[in-house]
Amino acid sequence: MKYQSQKIAYWFFAAAMVLFSLQIVYGFIMGFARIGYDVLHDWIPFNTARAVHTNLLVVWLLCGFMGAAYYIIPEEVERDLEWPKLAWLQYFSLLIDGVIAVGCYHFNIWEGRKFLEIPRPLDYLVVVNVLMFIANIGVTMWKGKRSTTTSMVLFMGLLFAALLYLPGMVQVRNQTVDSFYRWWVVHLWVEGVWELIMGGMLCYLLIKLTGVDREVVEKWLYLIVGLTFLSGILGTGHHYYYIGTPRYWLIVGGVFSALEPLAFLGMAIYALAMAKRGERKHPNRIALTWSLGCAVMSFVGAGFLGMAHTLPQVNMYTHGTLVTAMHGHLAFWGAYAMIVLAMIAYALPLMTGRKLWDTPLASWAFWTSNIGMLGMTGALAVAGITQVNLERRMGLDFMLVQKEIQVHFIGMLLAAALFTVGIGMFIVMFFRHGLPNDEALGTDVAGDLVAVGK
Amino acid sequence: MLSKSQAKTFFVGGTVVFSAAFLALTYDSMQQIPALTHDDKITPAVERGKMIWEDNNCMGCHTLFGEGAYYAPELTKVVERRGKPWLKLFLKDPQKMFPGERKMVQYGFNEAQIDDVIAFLEWCGNVDLQGFPAKPPLAGKVQNVVSSGGATGKPQPELFRTICVACHAVGGAGGTVGPPLDDVRNRKSRADMMAWIANPQSIKPGTPMPKIDMSEAQLNEIVDFLLSLSGSVPAAVAPAQPQPTFE
Structure with missing residues (x-):
């Protein structure tokens, strides 16, 4: 850590850890409801648990992205944040907004549109909040000593994410139009601009951890985010197959979403190649493990499993079944959760001055959580495929089929328990680092090596 | 080998071209959607039904047009499948119709609200969804x-x-x-x-x-x-x- 103002990142990361834990709790509530133990139904019905589960995911990932930006940008442009106090204000207002929204869901107050459940008045607070964030980062970059591709890509990702939130706020009377613009937020976030954010963060980590020349790493970053937009923008079409939109979306969506895995494959090859090429043996091996894991798992979860049900002929039967939940879990984990955890694993020792890399607990956290998540994905895959065959292909009654697949949710819960243990270990590691402090200042760009005491 | 500036051109150029294509298709879709969805049949009752649908986050359990959660049945064609009398009875007291089964929240809708919800679902059932949901082939x-x-x-x-x-x-x-x-x-x-x-x-x-x-x-x-x-x-x-x- 080189600048005082980078410390704020720690608090964003800490909030992310707390919200992530809560997300897991609500996941368990849903898992138990699915095997017949919906004992909390009167207080937390399934739709509340589901909204809280997905919204907390988004908020903790955003916390992670924002923390990452507050850490990366000063270092990339070589100056302190323009308004450190504004960053604090933004931090608290984001958390307050989030807590109010989640509270509302328990009292049947929401906008009630998948992933955009936040009650409309709170939407405006989100906008103000994100404006504060973008302004702070933007002005810091504007006044910075240098401009780098990494920081530009990261900033562009964050800026477009903010702009794309707006179409989701428009209220319309036609359900099809409603859905059409809802996907502008949801799809263009996770299969578009968030990949820019992820790419920017991954690029930064690779430069730091492998020591490969910045020019080389950044050139490939351009190509990969280029591929992302090339496939991802028109790939939105895979949400427009069966919602009352024109027929040509079947072809447009089918072709371009078939190209989407290429961007993720590129990302995986790129990260592995850079790591191999890198000569510097950075002592923080676990941060590199998370970075490479992220690149590989995002290909498996987002690229490969997405492709598995994105063709219109297949999607006709998988659309609206647990197959989507299967893909969703591994995609969000691989692409976004893991990049945030990688960033935390990298930045924490540098912010706190405690060199807790390469501890057995940190490795255990990585492997246990990943195996747990793969197990959950497997259980959902079996449940989803069975549901598709029995309900959609053979025409059996919905609830009859739900009872048939109930047993797979026991498997899901077991895998989720393993996952939780892994995340628990990560969080223990997090708090063992202690707080960010001034002694950690001075571990500068040229050497993360300073932090190692070389 | 590709230089960094060429890579940048690829990124910026690709983004501009495909964004433009996407916006053009969006414009065209907006022209066609009214006919495909029978926009003229959106009565005040359908609009009120949509508000009830959203105010209670029905998508948090059900799917509509295949979108939503996967905890409760797909409702696009539910009016055709169950009929209005059944739906009215069901919405009055959802748990009574399926005792001991997976629960739906007891919303306590009044008659008018139930009619609105059914009007909304009936409108949804008539939208041209390009063949979704398919008849079970087996x-x-x-x-x-x-x-x-x-x-x-x-x-x-x-x-x-x-x-x-x-x-x-x-x-x-x-x-x-x-x-x-x-x-x-x-x-x-x-x-x-x-x-x-x-x-x-x-x-x-x-x-x-x-x-x-x-x-x-x-x-x-x-x-x-x-x-x-x-x-x-x-x-x-x-x-x-x-x-x-x-x-």
Whole structure:
């Protein structure tokens, strides 16, 4: 850590850890409801648990992205944040907004549109909040000593994410139009601009951890985010197959979403190649493990499993079944959760001055959580495929089929328990680092090596 | 080998080109959607129904157009599948219709709200979804296709036609939750049927059969109808007969 103002990142990361834990709790509530133990139904019905589960995911990932930006940008442009106090204000207002929204869901107050459940008045607070964030980062970059591709890509990702939130706020009377613009937020976030954010963060980590020349790493970053937009923008079409939109979306969506895995494959090859090429043996091996894991798992979860049900002929039967939940879990984990955890694993020792890399607990956290998540994905895959065959292909009654697949949710819960243990270990590691402090200042760009005491 | 500035050109150029294409297709879609969705049929009741749908986050359990959560049934064609009388009864007290099963929140909708929700779902059912949801392609291979030859009898009473068939089949048509009723008169007496339908829980606690409010006349009408059925249950639908054992 080189600048005082980078410390704020720690608090964003800490909030992310707390919200992530809560997300897991609500996941368990849903898992138990699915095997017949919906004992909390009167207080937390399934739709509340589901909204809280997905919204907390988004908020903790955003916390992670924002923390990452507050850490990366000063270092990339070589100056302190323009308004450190504004960053604090933004931090608290984001958390307050989030807590109010989640509270509302328990009292049947929401906008009630998948992933955009936040009650409309709170939407405006989100906008103000994100404006504060973008302004702070933007002005810091504007006044910075240098401009780098990494920081530009990261900033562009964050800026477009903010702009794309707006179409989701428009209220319309036609359900099809409603859905059409809802996907502008949801799809263009996770299969578009968030990949820019992820790419920017991954690029930064690779430069730091492998020591490969910045020019080389950044050139490939351009190509990969280029591929992302090339496939991802028109790939939105895979949400427009069966919602009352024109027929040509079947072809447009089918072709371009078939190209989407290429961007993720590129990302995986790129990260592995850079790591191999890198000569510097950075002592923080676990941060590199998370970075490479992220690149590989995002290909498996987002690229490969997405492709598995994105063709219109297949999607006709998988659309609206647990197959989507299967893909969703591994995609969000691989692409976004893991990049945030990688960033935390990298930045924490540098912010706190405690060199807790390469501890057995940190490795255990990585492997246990990943195996747990793969197990959950497997259980959902079996449940989803069975549901598709029995309900959609053979025409059996919905609830009859739900009872048939109930047993797979026991498997899901077991895998989720393993996952939780892994995340628990990560969080223990997090708090063992202690707080960010001034002694950690001075571990500068040229050497993360300073932090190692070389 | 590609230089960094060429890579940047690829990124910026690709983004501009494909964003433009996306916006053009969006513009065209907005021109076509009113016809595809029968936008002119969006009455105030449909709009109110949509608000109720959103205010209660129905998508948090159900799917509509295949979008939502996967905890409760897909509702795009629900009006066609269940019929309005069944839906009205169900929305008044969802848990009563499926006792002991996965629960829906008791929203306590009034009559007007129920009508609005149904109007909204009916409008959704008529949107051109390019063939979604598809007819189950294997249904014919796994279910016995029965002609109505099995069951002859009186015409189905209104209540039976709209409510009971959601779970029970007659002549091979109807639900599969409860047993088929073609030959019920061979198994149950008139008194049995009257007592059972009037209050299933009192006879077999925990049964998924709901207690449906009906008048004495309606109850009689249904039992008369059931007693008039002279069919036998088609082989593939009938529960397996116990096999004779060797002595």
